[in-house]
Amino acid sequence: MNIIVLIKQVPLSSDIGMDEETGVILRESGNTKMNPYDLYALETALRIREKAGGKISVLTMGPPQAEQVVREAYMMGADYGYLLTDRAFAGSDVLATSYALSQALTHIGIGDLIICGKQTTDGDTAQVGVECSEFLGIPCITNVKRIIDIQPDAVTIESDMGMTIEHARITYPCLIAVDKDIYQPRLPSYRKKKATALLPVEKITLNQLKDQNTTRYGLTGSPTQVIKIFPPSRTSTHEIWEGEHLGRRLFALLRDGKHLQENV
Amino acid sequence: MSHIAVHQNKAVDYKALSALCPFGAIVVDNGHIAVTSACRMCKLCIKNDTRGVFELVEDDVAGTDTSEWNGIAVFIEIYEMKIHPVSLEMIGKAQELAGKIGHSVYAAAAGEKIHTAHVEELLHYGVDELYLYEAPELKHFRIEPYTAVFEDFIVRRRPSVVLVGGTSIGRVLAPRTAARFRTGLTADCTILDIQENTDLDQIRPAFGGNIMAHIRTTKHRPQFATVRYKIFNMPERITNPTGTVIHCTLPPAKLNSTIEILKVHHKEKVKHLEEADVIVAAGRGIGSRENLKYIEYLAELLDGEVAGTRTLIEAGWIDPRRQIGLSGRTVRPRLIIACGISGSVQFTAGMNGSEKIIAVNIDPNAAIFSIAHIGIVGDVTKVIPELIENIKADAAADVKADAAAEGTAERSTS
Ligand SMILES: Cc1cc2nc3c(=O)[nH]c(=O)nc-3n(C[C@H](O)[C@H](O)[C@H](O)COP(=O)(O)OP(=O)(O)OC[C@H]3O[C@@H](n4cnc5c(N)ncnc54)[C@H](O)[C@@H]3O)c2cc1C
Ligand SMILES: Cc1cc2nc3c(=O)[nH]c(=O)nc-3n(C[C@H](O)[C@H](O)[C@H](O)COP(=O)(O)OP(=O)(O)OC[C@H]3O[C@@H](n4cnc5c(N)ncnc54)[C@H](O)[C@@H]3O)c2cc1C
Ligand code: SF4
Numbered sequence: 001m002n003i004i005v006l007i008k009q010v011p012l013s014s015d016i017g018m019d020e021e022t023g024v025i026l027r028e029s030g031n032t033k034m035n036p037y038d039l040y041a042l043e044t045a046l047r048i049r050e051k052a053g054g055k056i057s058v059l060t061m062g063p064p065q066a067e068q069v070v071r072e073a074y075m076m077g078a079d080y081g082y083l084l085t086d087r088a089f090a091g092s093d094v095l096a097t098s099y100a101l102s103q104a105l106t107h108i109g110i111g112d113l114i115i116c117g118k119q120t121t122d123g124d125t126a127q128v129g130v131e132c133s134e135f136l137g138i139p140c141i142t143n144v145k146r147i148i149d150i151q152p153d154a155v156t157i158e159s160d161m162g163m164t165i166e167h168a169r170i171t172y173p174c175l176i177a178v179d180k181d182i183y184q185p186r187l188p189s190y191r192k193k194k195a196t197a198l199l200p201v202e203k204i205t206l207n208q209l210k211d212q213n214t215t216r217y218g219l220t221g222s223p224t225q226v227i228k229i230f231p232p233s234r235t236s237t238h239e240i241w242e243g244e245h246l247g248r249r250l251f252a253l254l255r256d257g258k259h260l261q262e263n264v
Numbered sequence: 265m266s267h268i269a270v271h272q273n274k275a276v277d278y279k280a281l282s283a284l285c286p287f288g289a290i291v292v293d294n295g296h297i298a299v300t301s302a303c304r305m306c307k308l309c310i311k312n313d314t315r316g317v318f319e320l321v322e323d324d325v326a327g328t329d330t331s332e333w334n335g336i337a338v339f340i341e342i343y344e345m346k347i348h349p350v351s352l353e354m355i356g357k358a359q360e361l362a363g364k365i366g367h368s369v370y371a372a373a374a375g376e377k378i379h380t381a382h383v384e385e386l387l388h389y390g391v392d393e394l395y396l397y398e399a400p401e402l403k404h405f406r407i408e409p410y411t412a413v414f415e416d417f418i419v420r421r422r423p424s425v426v427l428v429g430g431t432s433i434g435r436v437l438a439p440r441t442a443a444r445f446r447t448g449l450t451a452d453c454t455i456l457d458i459q460e461n462t463d464l465d466q467i468r469p470a471f472g473g474n475i476m477a478h479i480r481t482t483k484h485r486p487q488f489a490t491v492r493y494k495i496f497n498m499p500e501r502i503t504n505p506t507g508t509v510i511h512c513t514l515p516p517a518k519l520n521s522t523i524e525i526l527k528v529h530h531k532e533k534v535k536h537l538e539e540a541d542v543i544v545a546a547g548r549g550i551g552s553r554e555n556l557k558y559i560e561y562l563a564e565l566l567d568g569e570v571a572g573t574r575t576l577i578e579a580g581w582i583d584p585r586r587q588i589g590l591s592g593r594t595v596r597p598r599l600i601i602a603c604g605i606s607g608s609v610q611f612t613a614g615m616n617g618s619e620k621i622i623a624v625n626i627d628p629n630a631a632i633f634s635i636a637h638i639g640i641v642g643d644v645t646k647v648i649p650e651l652i653e654n655i656k657a658d659a660a661a662d663v664k665a666d667a668a669a670e671g672t673a674e675r676s677t678s
Binding site for chain 2: 011062063064065085086087089090091093094095098121122123124125126127130131133134135139140141142143156160161162163164165166167168169170171174215218219220222223224225226227228229230231232238239240241242245246247248250251253254255257258259260261
């Protein structure tokens with residue numbers, strides 16, 4: 001069984017602030033780590049390999065430094081690692097990221113099962129996996145909470161559809177996005193770190209991809225444009241209420257804040 | 265290829281220049297300033313450098329002819345016997361946007377069999393054209409047939425904007441369809457507005473809510489956006505709808521799927537405190553165990569969870585799993601109402617990240633007021649029962665209004 005896990009490097013802390021005046025994003029350190037949601041994706045792959053055998057590859061797209069997350073994945077037990085990197089990919093939105101990843105996946109072989117995380121802690125769109133599946137023309141299921149069974153030709157999963165929980169069987173090749181807490185991710189092992197120190201991380205650049213059309217990648221290939229980024233307004237400062245009819249006032253506040261609508 | 269060009273002759277303070285980039289993309293390479301592939305094109309370097317070292321060099325890409333795409337479309341989510349309320353909220357937003365540019369509102373719904381009452385309900389909320397797709401294959405949401413339906417609808421109607429609910433289903437359907445049209449999708453928008461030239465202004469939080477991004481999709485159509493539930497307002501129900509219904513079918517081959525749904529069951533309601541959207545928390549100030557019933561009732565009315573301070577846990581009034589604080593749970597609900605809680609640091613450490621904090625305390629100097637967005641100085645044993653009375657009265661009035669509306673509209677419920 002061939003499993004590919006998509007992983008992304010993200011800034012260390014999600015507690016990124018912004019200078020209200022200059023609009024500069026403040027980062028406590030320049031440090032990065034593997035997107036925490038991707039640890040669950042990798043752990044899922046490791047558990048499946050324990051049961052069904054096979055190989056796990058990880059793929060990340062990012063700057064050269066993103067090699068670090070592939071090394072982290074090696075320390076957890078991944079067999080092969082790929083880094084998709086090229087200046088042509090700079091400024092990619094979801095569409096351009098997914099397209100580049102799908103091209104790289106075709107290059108390395110899409111395998112049986114592609115696993116990605118629920119979302120990232122930076123861009124936070126939860127769309128990359130699904131868009132990849134479209135470009136690859138394979139089915140996908142998101143919000144996967146549990147792997148029920150692994151068969152030679154299909155996987156049976158439990159997924160959270162919001163109002164319901166569903167059990168579904170999906171044949172390979174397919175893509176799943178797993179929820180946080182599907183399994184407890186293992187810690188990187190020192191022994192594996194040493195054992196994989198010399199294991200190469202294969203670099204993939206634009207000229208290895210089948211589609212060489214640069215207008216499909218990077219900023220040019222990105223339909224969405226970030227016009228501006230700014231700090232959220234913290235308008236809800238402190239208000240103090242005193243006097244009569246406090247319960248009625250509170251009711252009006254909750255109604256206007258849509259807390260009295262039916263919840264689904 | 266679009267990129268950030270560096271005017272080396274203007275670059276003086278290399279260290280200050282590298283510090284401009286929040287993504288670490290500006291580096292000193294071989295004695296020159298260089299922009300690496302870590303660049304996210306956020307343009308902050310251009311904005312914040314006064315000497316004009318950085319410049320955006322853009323390729324001219326031929327985009328879509330935007331004038332061929334008109335109208336605001338909404339994907340309607342119908343599950344079993346219910347229209348997801350986010351669909352109605354989006355219709356309201358779609359009307360507002362369409363009104364500004366003189367366009368129409370379109371909607372598409374899919375299912376095994378769509379109830380007439382649902383169809384009429386949607387028209388009453390102001391949809392001009394409703395496209396219905398019914399087939400046994402559409403009984404459960406599966407990605408391939410639903411994308412085929414949505415694609416068919418978009419090709420037929422060519423809307424400028426497509427709104428999809430940020431639900432479990434919408435968050436798969438929207439990216440899959442947007443990728444098929446090779447167009448942009450902005451996730452979880454909290455503000456939407458439209459320009460005269462039909463460009464949609466989309467504002468969304470990222471980095472866990474620490475940053476807001478203003479996003480546009482100017483050269484591609486349709487412009488996809490997902491919207492979470494309870495962000496936009498419910499539209500008014502209109503009495504004389506004028507919209508029409510268009511029944512569509514797809515060839516069975518397009519409705520194939522390699523996904524087999526084996527079992528569907530409803531979610532149990534018991535939630536972990538950490539996952540609750542709304543929490544009503546009680547402290548010693550509620551006075552008696554007896555009074556806990558108001559707290560529980562309020563939580564039920566708000567579809568929230570009950571929690572408590574350590575004091576009440578130790579008194580045995582509340583289950584230990586419901587303790588908030590340093591030695592309890594850390595929560596970040598959309599709303600927390602702290603009732604009779606002093607606001608010790610050990611308690612607030614577990615909840616001060618909540619989106620909206622309302623505190624009721626009789627003591628105007630209570631510490632909880634320093635972190636509350638709304639501080640209510642009053643007796644919790646009076647304020648909460650009064651609140652409950654008002655909620656109940658309002659719900660009763662709604663039921664009456666609904667009954668009246670059904671009477672006048674003479675809806676067929678067959
Ligand atoms: C403030 C801000 C707002 C943005 N808003 C939007 C927007 O609304 N629409 C839009 O199109 N773009 C947006 N972008 C750009 C977008 O964040 C990036 O394009 C990013 O590459 C992909 O999205 P994500 O981080 O949201 O990943 P998600 O879609 O949240 O990631 C889901 C999963 O996909 C996999 N994955 C994601 N990225 C990679 C990667 N580089 N390599 C390997 N696997 C990966 C991982 O398994 C991950 O768990 C925004 C960027 C910023 C800075
Ligand atoms: C190591 C350590 C760990 C701890 N961990 C936790 C923890 O995890 N969680 C936790 O909650 N505590 C914890 N505590 C305890 C904490 O310090 C406080 O003692 C506790 O939170 C106080 O609970 P309280 O607000 O319910 O009671 P009090 O502090 O007694 O406050 C009662 C409040 O009710 C108000 N009041 C009285 N009557 C009324 C009325 N009729 N209407 C409105 N308001 C009224 C009063 O003005 C007062 O502010 C910890 C303490 C230590 C030392
Ligand atoms: S555009 Fe943004 S990400 Fe790119 S170099 Fe400038 S500051 Fe860094």
